Amino acid sequence: MITKATSDDIPALEKLINSAYRGETSKKGWATEANLLEGKRITLDQLEEIFGDKNNTILKFTENNQIIGSVLLTDKGEKLYLGMLAISPELQNKGIGKKILQEAEIHARTLGLSKIVMTVITIREKLIEWYNRHGYADTGVREPFALNDADTIITDQHLEFAVLEKTL
Template sequence: MITTATLEDVLSLEKLINSAYRGETSKQGWTTEANLLSGKRITLDELEQIIKNKNNTILKYTKNNQIIGSVLLVNKKSKLYLGMLTVSPELQNSGIGKILLKEAEVHAFSLGLPKIVMTVISIRKELIEWYKRHGYEDTGIREPFLLNDTDAIISKEPLEFIVLEKIL
């Protein structure tokens, strides 16, 4: 079941997102950043601020009263920004990510937004290809990778973001 996350979900979301992106547990899935970055992907405070912002929506995918997937959607007035698409590492490749992407499109339509944009670390080739198979295209735009307080780069390759978009 997909519903909108609330402040009561912050603890579960923080655990899920960090387990899918960083650390040893993330290596169970194919979307890990553990070989690129160390530190937390997100903090409890950051999640609280995201949820409190009226332009943001976090959709959560719940099964058996447990959050096993989520996605951040940000209303940018002329487009919807999609970020932190997360699926529990042991459940990746089960279709949950695809379902959350479709739900993001429904959300964009409900807001009258004509496209969805996202940023992906440019050396994440397999992830970029997955998004391309779901209709996202490389815009040619690159953005710098800026560290937050909890990140540490461990990649030998330079990091930057590639901007992908899907016209709806």
Template structure:
């Protein structure tokens, strides 16, 4: 079941997102960033702030009272930003991510937004290919990768974000 996350979900979302992107547990799935980044992907404070912002929505995918997937949706002027698409590492390739993406499109259309944008670290070729198979295209735009106290880079390779977009109707 896909529903809107609330403040009560912050702890479970934090655990899920960090387990899917960083550390040993993330290596069970194919979306791991553990080979290029270490530290946390997000914090409970960041998630609380996201949920409290009325322009943001986190959709959660719940099964057996457990959050197994989520996606962040941010309303922008004429587009919807999609981020933190997360599926529990043990359940990746089970269709949860695809269902969250479909729900994101329904959400965008309900807001009258016909474009979804997102950023992906350019070295994540397998992930970029997955999004392209879902209809996203490379806009050619690049954004700098942020510096943070929460995480650090483990490779010497310079990181940047690729901006992808998908037009929907």
């Protein structure tokens, strides 16, 4: 079931997002950043800030009272920004991400928005291909990779973001 997360979900979201992106646990899934970055992907304080901004919505995918997927959606006025899509590593490749993307599109339409935009690290080719299969196209725009205080880059490869967009 996909519903809006609340601030009560912050501890579970922090655990899910960090386990999906970084560290040994994330390596159980195919969408890990563990070969590129170390450190926390998100902190409890950052999640509190996200919930404090009325333009942000976090959707959660819950099964058996456990949050196993989530995504951050930000109303940017003309388009919806989609970020931090996280699926429990051991449950990736089961269609959960696809369902969350579909719900994000419904959310965008509800807000009267006809485009969804996101950024993905350019060298994460398999992830970009996955988004391409779901209708997201590379705009050709690149943005610099910005480090969080908790990030440590562990690759020699240049990190930058590709901007992907889908018109609904």
